[in-house]
Amino acid sequence: MSELRLSPRLQQVADYALPCAVLADIGTDHANLPIYAIEHALAQRAIATDLRTGPLDRARTNVAFHRLTTQISLRHGDGLAPIEQGEADVIVSAGIGGHVHAQLLRAGEPVAKAAKRIVLQPMNAGHLVRSTLYELGFHIVAETLVAEGDKLYEIIAAEPKDDLDPAYASAALPKFLTEVSAAAARHFLYTYGPMIVRLGHPLAPRRASMDLERLRWVLSRLPAEASDNRDKQLQLSHSIRMLESWLQQMEEST
Numbered sequence: 001m002s003e004l005r006l007s008p009r010l011q012q013v014a015d016y017a018l019p020c021a022v023l024a025d026i027g028t029d030h031a032n033l034p035i036y037a038i039e040h041a042l043a044q045r046a047i048a049t050d051l052r053t054g055p056l057d058r059a060r061t062n063v064a065f066h067r068l069t070t071q072i073s074l075r076h077g078d079g080l081a082p083i084e085q086g087e088a089d090v091i092v093s094a095g096i097g098g099h100v101h102a103q104l105l106r107a108g109e110p111v112a113k114a115a116k117r118i119v120l121q122p123m124n125a126g127h128l129v130r131s132t133l134y135e136l137g138f139h140i141v142a143e144t145l146v147a148e149g150d151k152l153y154e155i156i157a158a159e160p161k162d163d164l165d166p167a168y169a170s171a172a173l174p175k176f177l178t179e180v181s182a183a184a185a186r187h188f189l190y191t192y193g194p195m196i197v198r199l200g201h202p203l204a205p206r207r208a209s210m211d212l213e214r215l216r217w218v219l220s221r222l223p224a225e226a227s228d229n230r231d232k233q234l235q236l237s238h239s240i241r242m243l244e245s246w247l248q249q250m251e252e253s254t
Contacts, residue, residue: 003039004032004035004036004039004066006032006033006036007148008146008147008148009094009095009121009146009148009153009155010032010033010036010094012121012144012146012155013033013092013094013119013121013155014033014036014037014042016117016119016142016155016157017033017037017090017092017117017119017157018037018040018042018043018090019042019043020037020042020043020089020090020116020117021043021044021045021089022043022044022045022046022047022087022088022089022090023037023043023045023046023047023088023090023091023092024046024047024049024083024087024088024090024091024092024115025046025047025048025049025092025093025094026049026079026080026083026091026092026093026104027049027050027051027055027093027094027095027096027100028048028049028050028055028056028059028074029050029055029058029059029095030055030058030059030062031046031048031058031059031060031062031063031072031074032062033092033094034046034047034048034063034068034072035062035063035066035068035072038068038071038072039066039068043090044071045071045072045073046071046072046073047072047073047075047082047083047087047088048063048072048073048074048075049074049075049076049077049082049083050076051076051077051078051079053076056074056076059074060074078104079100079103079104079107079108080104080105080107080108080111080112081107081108083108083111084111085110085111085114086114087111087114088115089115089116089117090115090116090117090118090119091111091112091115091117091118091119092118092119092120092121093119093120093121094119094120094121094155095121095123096122096123097122097123097124097125098122098123098124098125098126098127098128098129099125099128101120101122101128101129101132102125102128102129102131102132105118105129105132105133105136106132106136109136112136112138112160113136113137113160115160116159117141117157117158117159118133118138118157118158118159118160119155119156119157119158120155120156120158121153121154121155121156122154122156123153126154126156126190126191126193127187127190127191128190129156130156130189130190130191130193130194131190133156133158133165134164134165134168134190136160137160137161137162137163137164138158138159138160138161138165139158139159139160139161139165139166139167140156140157140158140165140167140193140194140195141157141158141159142156142157142195143155143156143157143193143194143195143196144196144201145196145201145203145204145207146203147203147206152203152206152207152210154193154196156193165194167189167194167195167198168186168189168194170182170185172194172198173185173198174197174198174246174249175249176242176245176246176248176249177189177197177242179245180238180242184238184242188242188246192204192207192208192246197246200250200253204246204250205247205250205251208243208246208247208250209247211243212240212243212244212247215236215239215240215243216240218236219233219236219237219240222236
């Protein structure tokens with residue numbers, strides 16, 4: 001039987017999540033991550049859930065092929081609902097939208113907070129993931145960017161705590177974020193990640209440049225004379241200036 005190999009994206013999720021005693025993979029699709037964890041002795045048991053029956057059937061076939069049916073429990077259900085409180089010490093969810101991650105965290109807050117760590121890889125709307133984690137009392141303990149082809153993926157590891165996440169403290173802000181409103185700085189950190197913005201990342205300039213190009217394109221397509229677009233233009237221009245400042249900071253630090 002050939003050894004299961006993870007994509008760079010899923011490998012980074014695994015690196016943040018493992019080792020652990022019981023791994024719960026929400027939206028498991030093929031159950032690749034639980035299979036990897038068990039085969040490499042990085043988890044004793046795993047729970048693989050999915051809302052859709054098709055992916056769960058694929059996961060069941062894959063788990064049976066790897067002869068792990070006694071160690072991986074397959075469950076049908078929405079979000080964290082199939083998981084009992086305290087059942088999994090690490091919960092992961094990769095490859096779904098950030099709005100879904102935010103929803104499952106809020107709906108399953110007792111289950112999420114009973115875990116030692118949550119690892120999330122949103123396909124979009126990372127700002128919703130981070131703002132929800134912050135509001136629910138989680139601390140981001142690690143975050144990174146991973147490239148696969150022409151796409152960038154962000155991966156966030158967070159742990160439940162009893163106080164506010166110090167990663168967002170004003171004392172930790174880079175200079176360009178001290179020159180804007182507290183609300184604008186917070187939204188920027190939610191979008192790009194407080195650790196990535198403060199500590200830097202090799203792929204951060206690429207991420208900033210991609211977004212800068214997109215925002216400039218959107219701004220150029222807005223009719224300048226339309227009064228309805230005035231607020232949108234101001235917002236876009238402000239976001240563009242912040243990204244330009246971030247890029248300049250990264251260039252100066254290299």
